[in-house]
Amino acid sequence: MEPVVQFDNVNKSYGKHVAVDNLNLSIEAGKFVTLLGPSGCGKSTSLRMLGGFETPTSGRIMLSGKDVTRVPPNKRNVNIVFQDYALFPHMSIAKNIAFGLELKGFDNQRIHRRVSELLELVQLQDYATRLPAELSGGQRQRVALMRALAPDPDVLLLDEPLSALDAKLRQQMQIELKAIQEKTGKTFMFVTHDQEEALTMSDTIVVMNKGRIEQMGDPNTLYGRPGSVFVANFIGETNLLRSTVISSEGDVAALNWNGITITANPGGLTPRHGEHLYVVLRPEAIHCSAAEPVSGNRVKGKIRQRVFKGNHTSLMVEVGGGAMLNTLVHPSDVAQLGGEDIWLGWKPETTTVIPDRHAHN
Amino acid sequence: MRNMVSDAPRTTLTAFYWAFILYLLLPLTLMMAMSFKDANFVAFPIGDWTLDWYAKVMQDKQFLEACLYSIMIAAASTLAATTLGTWIAMLIVADGIRGRTIIFALACLPAVVPGMISAISLRIFISTIDMPTGTAAIILGHTVHAVPFVVVMALTRLRSMPRNLVDAARDLGADGVVAFFRVTLPYLGPALFGGMIFCVLLSIDDFVRTFFLGGYRPTLPMLIFAKVQGGMSPEINAMATIVLVVTAAVGLYAEFITRRARTR
Ligand SMILES: Nc1ncnc2c1ncn2[C@@H]1O[C@H](COP(=O)(O)OP(=O)(O)OP(=O)(O)O)[C@@H](O)[C@H]1O
Ligand SMILES: [Mg+2]
Numbered sequence: 353m354e355p356v357v358q359f360d361n362v363n364k365s366y367g368k369h370v371a372v373d374n375l376n377l378s379i380e381a382g383k384f385v386t387l388l389g390p391s392g393c394g395k396s397t398s399l400r401m402l403g404g405f406e407t408p409t410s411g412r413i414m415l416s417g418k419d420v421t422r423v424p425p426n427k428r429n430v431n432i433v434f435q436d437y438a439l440f441p442h443m444s445i446a447k448n449i450a451f452g453l454e455l456k457g458f459d460n461q462r463i464h465r466r467v468s469e470l471l472e473l474v475q476l477q478d479y480a481t482r483l484p485a486e487l488s489g490g491q492r493q494r495v496a497l498m499r500a501l502a503p504d505p506d507v508l509l510l511d512e513p514l515s516a517l518d519a520k521l522r523q524q525m526q527i528e529l530k531a532i533q534e535k536t537g538k539t540f541m542f543v544t545h546d547q548e549e550a551l552t553m554s555d556t557i558v559v560m561n562k563g564r565i566e567q568m569g570d571p572n573t574l575y576g577r578p579g580s581v582f583v584a585n586f587i588g589e590t591n592l593l594r595s596t597v598i599s600s601e602g603d604v605a606a607l608n609w610n611g612i613t614i615t616a617n618p619g620g621l622t623p624r625h626g627e628h629l630y631v632v633l634r635p636e637a638i639h640c641s642a643a644e645p646v647s648g649n650r651v652k653g654k655i656r657q658r659v660f661k662g663n664h665t666s667l668m669v670e671v672g673g674g675a676m677l678n679t680l681v682h683p684s685d686v687a688q689l690g691g692e693d694i695w696l697g698w699k700p701e702t703t704t705v706i707p708d709r710h711a712h713n
Numbered sequence: 714m715r716n717m718v719s720d721a722p723r724t725t726l727t728a729f730y731w732a733f734i735l736y737l738l739l740p741l742t743l744m745m746a747m748s749f750k751d752a753n754f755v756a757f758p759i760g761d762w763t764l765d766w767y768a769k770v771m772q773d774k775q776f777l778e779a780c781l782y783s784i785m786i787a788a789a790s791t792l793a794a795t796t797l798g799t800w801i802a803m804l805i806v807a808d809g810i811r812g813r814t815i816i817f818a819l820a821c822l823p824a825v826v827p828g829m830i831s832a833i834s835l836r837i838f839i840s841t842i843d844m845p846t847g848t849a850a851i852i853l854g855h856t857v858h859a860v861p862f863v864v865v866m867a868l869t870r871l872r873s874m875p876r877n878l879v880d881a882a883r884d885l886g887a888d889g890v891v892a893f894f895r896v897t898l899p900y901l902g903p904a905l906f907g908g909m910i911f912c913v914l915l916s917i918d919d920f921v922r923t924f925f926l927g928g929y930r931p932t933l934p935m936l937i938f939a940k941v942q943g944g945m946s947p948e949i950n951a952m953a954t955i956v957l958v959v960t961a962a963v964g965l966y967a968e969f970i971t972r973r974a975r976t977r
Contacts, residue, residue: 405880425883432884438877442899451895452885503885 354417356381356506356539357402362411364397371397373563375411379507379541379556384533386542388550389560390586395543398560399509402541403432416506426455431500433510437492439484445495446471446480452503470498473532490521497532507539514549526552547587551575559583575634577619577704584632584706591638591677593631594708597623605705607631610673614649615700621707628708637702638679640667642690645697653677655692669696741957748950766951776952779936786848786923786932787916790855794912795905797856798863803897805864806871817864824861831858832925839926847928854922859912863905870904871897903971910967914960 355378364372372394379385387395400406402413404425413421420428431452439448446467453463471477474494484492493513500508514522514529530553533540544550550557551571559566559574559582567579578584584592595607595614605618607629616631623629644650653669656676664680671677677696681689751761770776801820805813823831835854836846844850878900882892898905920934931939933956940949 403884405883424888425880426886426888430884432881434877434881436875436877438875438881440878440881440896440899442902451882451887455886455891499885 355379355414356416357541358414359398359402360412360414362398362401362408362413364394364401364406365409370563372401372408375563375565377558377565377568379539381539382537383555384530384540384542384553385556385558386544386550386554387558387560388544388547388586389566390545393560394563395545395560396511399432399511399541399543402507403430403509404428429503429506430509431503431505433496433500433508433513435512435515437484437496437513437516439492439496439499441484444481444483445476445487448484448495449499449502451499456503466502470502473535474498474528489517490525493517493525494528497529501532501536501538505538507541510540510542512544513542514544515546522549523552529553551587557587559586561586578632578706581630581706581709584630584704589635589678591633591635593633593675595629595631597625597627597629599625604700605629610671610675612651612672614651616703616705617700618705621705623705623707630706630708632704632706633677633698634702635666635679637698638677639697640669640679640681640685640689641695641697642688644695648697648699650695650697651677653694653696655689655694658686669694671696744950745954745957747947748954750947752947766947767955769948770951770955773948775931775936779931779933782930783917783933786851786855787913789852790859790916791909791912793852793856794859794863795909798860798908799867799898799901799905801860802864802867802871803893805868817868820864821861823857828858828919828921832922835922836925845928846926848930850926851923851932854926855912855916855919858919858922859915862911862915863908866904866908866911867901870901874900907967907971910963914964917956917960 357377357379359375359377362372362375363370375394375398387398389395397406401408402415404420404423404427408421411421412419415428415430440451443451449467449470450463453466458466467480468477471480474497476491476494476498479487479491484495487495493516496513497510510529514525517525526549529540533553542550542553551574554571556568557571557574558568561582567574567583569577574583574587578587578590581592584590593607593609593614595609595616598606598608598613600606600618600623603617605616605623607614607616609631614631616629618629621629639645644652651671653671655667656670657668659666660683661680663683665683665686666678666680669677669679679696748766749762749764751763751765798820801816804810805817805820810816832854835850835857839846839850839853844853874897878896879892882896883889887895917933919932920938923932923935927935937949937952937956940946940952
């Protein structure tokens with residue numbers, strides 16, 4: 353199927369500063385796609401180029417099979433939900449939502465029907481005549497969303513729309529947003545620097561770093577099989593074990609990490625003896641016990657810090673050579689560990705191996 | 714005792730404050746009081762009170778005509794100044810405009826040039842371009858004088874406007890013109906309303922420019938000036954009182970409206 357959105361070698365520079373560096377991306381219809389990355393990595397710029405508010409320095413942007421690179425914002429069928437909502441302060445909620453419909457030339461009856469239908473979708477029927485200033489943050493958020501959805505865009509663009517909400521409301525809105533996306537079947541292109549938000553809602557996550565795509569995939573793949581140190585660090589909590597290859601044959605590589613021998617599946621890599629690798633070990637993949645595990649990788653350690661987090665307790669465990677491993681246990685299991693000296697074990701297949709890009713030194 | 718000493722600066726300040734208020738209000742009060750005096754010369758004691766002078770003013774054709782003329786000039790120059798001022802303010806905040814400081818400085822110049830100088834230069838200007846003195850010239854003069862106030866008020870409001878509002882309008886299908894009339898202009902509304910009232914008051918009040926640029930038809934200040942030269946009479950007091958009350962009411966109302974809009 354033809355992608356709804358396609359970036360072909362898109363670049364954007366401001367003077368000497370490169371904001372977006374050779375972006376290639378296709379987005380399938382009906383998907384919830386998230387651009388994820390740290391501040392300043394070019395997420396908003398990419399989104400604004402698709403919205404028509406910035407013109408690429410070079411490259412091409414396709415929307416539903418048409419080249420829109422130089423088409424002004426009012427002539428392309430995408431709508432944005434802005435971070436600060438940008439609701440028109442002098443118009444009622446209903447008027448705000450109707451704005452795009454009026455400009456499309458719909459007749460009053462049709463506008464009225466569509467507005468009521470959308471207000472109902474977010475349970476704001478009773479607020480139609482209020483002004484934006486008379487709504488709560490979450491309600492404004494919903495209105496902004498409905499206003500952007502009203503003209504039935506090919507793609508809905510959302511630039512960190514939840515960042516102004518408090519934590520609780522944000523989680524609630526994440527679920528609601530995903531539900532609305534599924535219900536309407538619209539293509540959503542969502543921008544955030546919050547990895548948890550990205551994991552919760554997305555079908556596809558595009559991790560960006562310094563204007564480039566670092567990795568792209570579904571949340572499971574990105575979390576379970578990060579392709580670079582940057583992605584491993586950015587998504588979720590992680591232990592990165594920098595190791596030296598002892599030997600490698602097929603699915604099993606023997607590695608030296610801090611004087612301890614561990615094994616891992618090198619995946620597609622063919623590591624040579626003496627080469628450096630990173631092993632990505634997620635905290636929840638580690639099993640803590642008082643007795644030595646009978647199989648898998650294991651290492652003895654001393655608990656240095658425990659942080660109670662409600663549904664789990666996070667442990668910082670010092671293992672040989674001063675290295676620290678971050679792990680977590682169920683609160684009720686903490687007592688069974690006995691003292692501070694414990695064993696940590698993990699199955700080799702729960703880890704991922706990443707090549708060390710700076711292997712020379 | 715100690716209390717009185719330590720309170721002294723405060724007491725003095727309060728005394729000055731009241732003296733100032735008195736100084737401000739006394740002439741106005743006197744003027745108003747005299748307008749009710751039942752005799753045809755302005756002096757104490759007032760003796761009998763009457764509303765006859767007001768009745769006379771309201772039937773004075775000259776006064777009514779001058780009122781209408783002043784209002785017409787005020788309306789025209791306000792409309793022109795608001796349009797021009799808003800346009801200049803939009804220009805100053807627009808992207809990719811060079812020399813916005815210069816545009817701003819030029820637009821503000823008429824507010825700081827002394828009225829006399831501005832009046833003379835305008836007079837020289839219109840005779841250079843062969844424009845007759847009279848209504849058009851007065852409107853021109855008042856417009857130039859009022860533009861800076863509109864620019865400053867519109868700019869202040871524009872600068873507080875979230876940039877995204879216009880982007881959102883464009884995003885939803887509005888071209889530049891529609892976005893301006895449906896989003897920017899309503900947002901500017903309260904500021905422009907305040908600015909317009911201010912323009913009206915400036916124009917009604919203006920004497921110097923009108924004097925230099927006017928023809929034979931007198932505006933309100935010119936009529937009152939002419940009458941004063943013919944000798945003080947309570948009729949003039951009544952006229953001035955009417956003007957005072959109406960302009961003060963308009964000014965206060967405008968202040969009330971803009972304040973309410975600002976707190977929203
Ligand atoms: N109008 C501009 N002029 C100059 N530089 C800009 C402009 N807009 C963005 N940039 C630069 O381009 C880079 C990418 O900006 P962008 O807004 O896309 O980042 P972002 O990923 O959205 O970050 P954030 O999470 O902070 O919103 C930044 O380094 C920024 O400083
Ligand atoms: Mg951004």
